[in-house]
Amino acid sequence: MSAGDLVGGFIAALLTFLVFSYALGDNGLFRLAVHLFIGVSAGYAAAVALNTVLLPALLERPLAELLVPLFWILLLFTKLSPRTAVLGNPASALLVGVGAAVAVSGAVQGTLLPQVAGSTSFFSPEKLAGALGSGQLGAALGYLVNGSLILVGTIATLAYFHFGAKNHPHQLPERHRLIELLARVGQVFIAITFGVLFAGTLSAALAALIERLDTLFDFLARMAGSL
Amino acid sequence: MGFADDDDNLPDWLSDLNPSSAEEPGGEPAKEEAPDWLAEATPAEGGLFDALGDQDEDGDDVPDWLANIRTSEGRAPDEDPPPPTQPVSFEQEDEASADWLEPIRARESGSLPPLDEDSPDFGTRLKTLKAQDAPEEEPDASGDWLAGLNNPAEPPAASASDSGGDWMAGLSEPTDEPVAGAGFPLPEPEDKPDWLQEIGSGLGLGLTGTPAGESAPAWLMGEESSPDETGAPDLPDWAAAATSEAAEAVESEFPGLASEPGLGSDAPNWLTEFRPDAEPEPPSAFAADYDEAASEVFKLDSGELPDWLAQITPEDALPAPAEPEPVARPVVDDDTGDLAPAELPSWLQEMRPVASIDAADLQDQEAETAEAERIGPLAGLTGVLPAEPEIVQFGRPPSAASGLQLSEIQRGYSLQLAQMVAEEVRSPRRAHKANPLPQRLVQAVLALTLMAAVALPLMALLDFFSLPRTAGRSVPAEIQSALDVVNGLPPGSLVLVAVEYQPAFSGEVEAAATGLVDHLLIGGARLALISTLPSGPAQIEHFMATSQRINHPNYLPERDYYNLGYLPGGVSGLLQLATDPRVAITHRLTDGSDIWAQTAFANIFRVRDFAAVVVLADDPDAARAWVEQVQPALVDPISGRTTPLLVVSSVQAEPLLWPYVQNEPSQIQGLVAGLRGGAYYEASIRELRVRRYWDAYAAGLLVMAASLLIGGGLGLSRNLAGGLKRNKGGAR
Numbered sequence: 030m031s032a033g034d035l036v037g038g039f040i041a042a043l044l045t046f047l048v049f050s051y052a053l054g055d056n057g058l059f060r061l062a063v064h065l066f067i068g069v070s071a072g073y074a075a076a077v078a079l080n081t082v083l084l085p086a087l088l089e090r091p092l093a094e095l096l097v098p099l100f101w102i103l104l105l106f107t108k109l110s111p112r113t114a115v116l117g118n119p120a121s122a123l124l125v126g127v128g129a130a131v132a133v134s135g136a137v138q139g140t141l142l143p144q145v146a147g148s149t150s151f152f153s154p155e156k157l158a159g160a161l162g163s164g165q166l167g168a169a170l171g172y173l174v175n176g177s178l179i180l181v182g183t184i185a186t187l188a189y190f191h192f193g194a195k196n197h198p199h200q201l202p203e204r205h206r207l208i209e210l211l212a213r214v215g216q217v218f219i220a221i222t223f224g225v226l227f228a229g230t231l232s233a234a235l236a237a238l239i240e241r242l243d244t245l246f247d248f249l250a251r252m253a254g255s256l
Numbered sequence: 257m258g259f260a261d262d263d264d265n266l267p268d269w270l271s272d273l274n275p276s277s278a279e280e281p282g283g284e285p286a287k288e289e290a291p292d293w294l295a296e297a298t299p300a301e302g303g304l305f306d307a308l309g310d311q312d313e314d315g316d317d318v319p320d321w322l323a324n325i326r327t328s329e330g331r332a333p334d335e336d337p338p339p340p341t342q343p344v345s346f347e348q349e350d351e352a353s354a355d356w357l358e359p360i361r362a363r364e365s366g367s368l369p370p371l372d373e374d375s376p377d378f379g380t381r382l383k384t385l386k387a388q389d390a391p392e393e394e395p396d397a398s399g400d401w402l403a404g405l406n407n408p409a410e411p412p413a414a415s416a417s418d419s420g421g422d423w424m425a426g427l428s429e430p431t432d433e434p435v436a437g438a439g440f441p442l443p444e445p446e447d448k449p450d451w452l453q454e455i456g457s458g459l460g461l462g463l464t465g466t467p468a469g470e471s472a473p474a475w476l477m478g479e480e481s482s483p484d485e486t487g488a489p490d491l492p493d494w495a496a497a498a499t500s501e502a503a504e505a506v507e508s509e510f511p512g513l514a515s516e517p518g519l520g521s522d523a524p525n526w527l528t529e530f531r532p533d534a535e536p537e538p539p540s541a542f543a544a545d546y547d548e549a550a551s552e553v554f555k556l557d558s559g560e561l562p563d564w565l566a567q568i569t570p571e572d573a574l575p576a577p578a579e580p581e582p583v584a585r586p587v588v589d590d591d592t593g594d595l596a597p598a599e600l601p602s603w604l605q606e607m608r609p610v611a612s613i614d615a616a617d618l619q620d621q622e623a624e625t626a627e628a629e630r631i632g633p634l635a636g637l638t639g640v641l642p643a644e645p646e647i648v649q650f651g652r653p654p655s656a657a658s659g660l661q662l663s664e665i666q667r668g669y670s671l672q673l674a675q676m677v678a679e680e681v682r683s684p685r686r687a688h689k690a691n692p693l694p695q696r697l698v699q700a701v702l703a704l705t706l707m708a709a710v711a712l713p714l715m716a717l718l719d720f721f722s723l724p725r726t727a728g729r730s731v732p733a734e735i736q737s738a739l740d741v742v743n744g745l746p747p748g749s750l751v752l753v754a755v756e757y758q759p760a761f762s763g764e765v766e767a768a769a770t771g772l773v774d775h776l777l778i779g780g781a782r783l784a785l786i787s788t789l790p791s792g793p794a795q796i797e798h799f800m801a802t803s804q805r806i807n808h809p810n811y812l813p814e815r816d817y818y819n820l821g822y823l824p825g826g827v828s829g830l831l832q833l834a835t836d837p838r839v840a841i842t843h844r845l846t847d848g849s850d851i852w853a854q855t856a857f858a859n860i861f862r863v864r865d866f867a868a869v870v871v872l873a874d875d876p877d878a879a880r881a882w883v884e885q886v887q888p889a890l891v892d893p894i895s896g897r898t899t900p901l902l903v904v905s906s907v908q909a910e911p912l913l914w915p916y917v918q919n920e921p922s923q924i925q926g927l928v929a930g931l932r933g934g935a936y937y938e939a940s941i942r943e944l945r946v947r948r949y950w951d952a953y954a955a956g957l958l959v960m961a962a963s964l965l966i967g968g969g970l971g972l973s974r975n976l977a978g979g980l981k982r983n984k985g986g987a988r
Contacts, residue, residue, distance in 0.1 A: 052703035054696060070759075074790030081793070081821045085842060131827050131885070139884025139923070147919035222911065229908035229930070233764050233874070235710070235956045236907070236931050239949050240763020242711050 030255040038248035045241050148183065151176025185215030702963055709959040713951035721954040723939040723947060724932065734917050735936045738772060738926025741868060741900040747780030749867030750856050754882060755787040755795050761874035761906050762795060768934035769872050769904040770803045770945040775937070777808050781867065782856050783817035786841065788829060788878070793821045799872075803945065814845050818856070827881050834863045834889035864890045864899040871903045876912035879903050879924075883916050887923050902926040904933070 047062035087095065101120045108117035150156060151172045160169035188211035194202040204212070629640045662670070713720065731739070745751065753773070757765045776783065785796040796819045804811055813819060820843045823829045833840040837860060843851045851857055859865055863886060873879040883901070890899040901923070905913055907930025916923040928937055931953050934946040 049703075049707075053700055070791060073794065077790045077793060077822050078824070081843070082824050085844070127828055128826065131831050135827060135831070135881070135884035139888060140880065143919055143923060144915055147915070150920045225911045226908060229906070229910060231960055232907040232930055232932075232957070233761060235706075235953065235960065236764030236767065236949070237760060238706070239710050239714070239952045239956065240767065242707065242952070243714050243763075243949065246711070246714055 030251050035252070035255075038251070042245050042248055045245055148176070148179045151179065181214065182218040185211045186218050187215070188212045189215035189219060705963075706956060706959050709955040710952045713955050714948075717948075718951060719947070720951045723935045723943065723950060731936050731940055732933075734924075734927040735933055735940075737922075738902050738928055739775070739937065739940055741902055741926050742772065742775045742779060742781075745776070745779055745781055745867050749781050750860065751776055751781045751783055752863070752866040752869045753783050753785045754869070754871045754873075755785055755792045755799065756789060756878040756882070757795065757872055757874035757906070758789070759791060759795065762798065764906050764930060765872050765874050765904060766799050766803055767945045767949055768906075768928050768930055768937075769799070769870075771934050771937035771941055772870065772902070772904055772928055773799075773804060774807055774944060775941050776870075777804060777811055777816075778941070784820055784857070784866070785817060786820040786823050786833075788823045788826060788881075790822055793819060807944065818843075818845075818851065818854070820851065827885055830881055830885040834886045837861075837863050862889065864892060864897075866899060868900045868902060871901070872905075873903065873909060874906040876905070876909035879905055879909060879913055880916075883923050898925075900925040902928070904928045906930060907932065 044062050044065070047058045050056055051059040086098070101123070104117045104120040106117070107113040107115075108121070157169050157172060160166075160172065188208050191204070191208055191212070193208075194204045196202050203209070628638045629635050634640050773783070785800075787793060787796065789795070797813075800811075800813070800817060800819075811817065820841050823833060823840060825832065829840060838852055841851060845851060845854075852860075863869070869882070869886065869890065871879055871882045873882075882903075887901050890901060892898070898921075903913060903924050903926070905927065910927070910929035910933075913924060913927055913929070917927045928934060931946055931949055935950055938944050938946045
């Protein structure tokens with residue numbers, strides 16, 4: 030066991046105990062560990078961006094290719110001062126606009142349209158006929174059940190987030206009865222989804238705890254073995 | 257004169273002045289309607305100018321009215337004043353002037369010889385009068401007063417007194433008393449003619465307000481006399497009664513007021529405060545002009561003045577000299593010691609307007625604070641307007657407040673909002689409740705229990721819980737699909753691995769991915785690892801060092817796997833990677849060589865040229881970004897071949913990734929989620945890291961499930977108990 034491994038393992042074990050102290054409530058030791066983590070992460074991210082992005086681009090590329098990027102970089106630097114921040118708006122607008130356009134187009138082409146097509150495919154006559162023709166009645170019923178659940182779940186969840194209601198005089202505004210019924214069904218789907226996500230979060234946290242304890246025991250075992 | 261043409265357009269009062277009306281038949285209306293003084297003054301005023309044009313000594317060419325003037329001027333002092341001359345109309349003047357203008361016109365036309373310089377014309381007479389020693393020697397003088405102008409050393413003392421009325425005669429008498437309080441220097445008596453002395457003395461009396469005494473005329477004396485002496489005889493009975501009543505009321509209210517010296521009987525007591533102590537200011541230019549006009553008026557005979565004009569005195573007509581307005585200061589009478597100064601309360605003192613501050617004090621303060629100008633042409637002057645920066649106020653001018661036009665509904669809303677705010681203020685703030693000891697104890701007990709349940713299997717290294725595969729259950733489809741993809745990769749193929757998880761989830765994701773990566777290495781694949789997170793490069797090295805170093809000690813970096821580092825740009829960087837990976841990836845090896853110069857990357861021009869893409873993600877958004885941006889580029893549009901996309905994710909992202917797995921066609925060809933997915937995968941290949949964690953994981957899940965059940969049961973029972981108590985309380 031090298032000295033580096035020893036120091037690194039000791040610091041890791043110490044920080045692990047500091048984080049575990051949160052089980053007794055919020056305290057300064059836990060906040061110290063969190064602040065260290067945030068600071069180290071930010072510093073490491075800056076170092077990575079400088080070493081792997083900025084310096085290679087500035088040193089390896091010809092100056093003619095850097096004029097336009099440097100211009101935009103200078104505009105972004107004007108954001109540091111409130112007086113000159115307005116000069117950086119075009120660069121910020123470019124970043125935000127491009128990012129939003131890429132995200133929206135990707136969501137439409139990669140998520141919305143394929144998911145709509147996949148959800149409607151359960152009711153595809155060709156698919157059902159193929160299953161029935163091959164004697165797979167259960168598969169055909171499964172398609173219909175899955176498709177119906179997806180359809181009902183989608184409509185009911187959308188109805189839950191529909192807050193439009195007619196205003197009746199001297200009465201509280203109420204949604205339409207059909208919308209209200211669908212919203213209650215959608216509430217069930219949403220509750221199940223949140224339950225699954227909560228279970229996944231607990232499971233992920235438990236896996237993180239296991240990994241930390243395993244690392245701690247491994248360090249202690251190696252220290253004991255080195256002794 | 258042509259006035260008759262415009263007669264119809266003239267107003268009545270002007271028509272009365274129109275001389276053409278004298279020609280109307282039926283007598284002489286002008287003579288009848290004009291006042292006596294005007295009838296007398298009209299020829300007298302025109303006589304001077306007519307006399308200037310008179311060139312003949314003979315009385316033939318002299319009009320009648322001029323002859324009357326000469327007659328009146330040349331009459332004996334003891335003679336009675338001539339009867340008023342009939343006013344001559346303009347038509348008659350034209351006729352008369354036509355007679356005496358005839359010689360002038362004749363001389364201008366050359367029919368008559370020019371006048372001799374010795375001819376006794378008007379100018380010549382002036383010269384003659386100037387040369388004369390005594391005005392009495394001039395038999396045909398145009399006027400004594402004119403002679404007096406030419407010879408002021410010897411004023412014609414008798415002429416003015418003779419020609420004037422009684423009151424004028426009184427004015428002409430010299431007064432022994434000096435003019436007191438005269439604001440302007442009057443000429444010495446010997447330096448001015450008698451008439452000027454008379455007028456000056458008369459005006460001086462009027463202007464200065466000095467009692468006229470005997471020298472004042474009767475009407476002027478009436479100003480100083482008591483109302484009983486002057487006004488009573490002329491007032492009607494009712495006016496006289498009202499006057500007497502008013503006088504009695506004033507006398508009763510202000511006893512002794514009438515006996516106040518130096519003031520008129522009508523002057524109230526407060527007016528005495530403003531009595532000027534200093535000498536009055538000299539008369540203005542207007543007053544000087546008035547002197548000249550008054551001198552002409554005073555030439556008129558008082559007996560011929562109308563009643564209304566006779567009652568007007570020069571003091572009435574002359575505007576009073578402008579006196580400074582008295583400062584509205586409260587008169588503090590020291591003698592009235594009974595009145596104590598008012599004491600305002602402090603709050604009322606603060607409400608007192610600033611304008612009530614004494615103006616004199618403000619002026620003193622301004623004079624003290626005023627700074628003298630130092631530079632420029634105004635240097636040395638105080639009170640100079642400040643420079644422009646102090647005058648001009650930069651910025652938006654203050655907006656004038658305007659009243660709000662509120663409807664009833666808006667007013668109701670405002671009231672509701674005010675009530676809400678008031679209730680919010682009144683609502684008791686919930687006291688910060690310190691964490692009670694039992695709850696903190698419960699937390700500590702739960703934490704220790706969970707740690708113990710996790711630590712014991714780790715330390716005991718017991719295989720208490722078998723892996724899912726060993727239990728005889730079939731491998732899930734998404735995991736089996738991943739196994740099939742890896743099994744189908746040719747040896748030596750290059751696989752792109754995206755490390756998109758945070759260090760906090762490295763334990764779970766790395767454990768889940770250990771089996772799949774091990775499977776890839778067993779199959780002889782080479783890995784190109786990349787990350788869109790700044791911490792990704794470190795995570796890559798940590799994963800390869802901790803997960804694969806034991807099982808594949810000969811699997812070396814930059815030979816068997818390549819850490820491509822950080823891919824900047826987020827989703828934009830992913831889109832660029834999907835479009836042109838050679839532009840997006842600019843990594844260089846430690847020896848400085850280009851990554852694209854390596855043999856493994858020689859055939860990589862598009863992202864679908866990789867044998868497979870494996871995404872290690874803890875966040876569903878990170879995995880979804882790869883699905884949305886990169887997965888469409890993995891499909892070859894010509895052949896329709898799809899480069900497989902495998903995802904190893906945290907279990908918390910699994911529900912959100914399932915739609916991409918189960919979609920038709922599937923967008924994620926294989927999914928390994930959490931320790932459970934890793935256990936399935938390792939169970940299919942070989943037991944590795946998940947096996948070590950599996951017992952601890954199972955024990956921890958049991959403890960957590962038990963805790964949830966116990967806690968939920970306790971909470972439910974407490975709520976039920978509370979509900980029962982409330983129901984009992986309500987029933988009672």
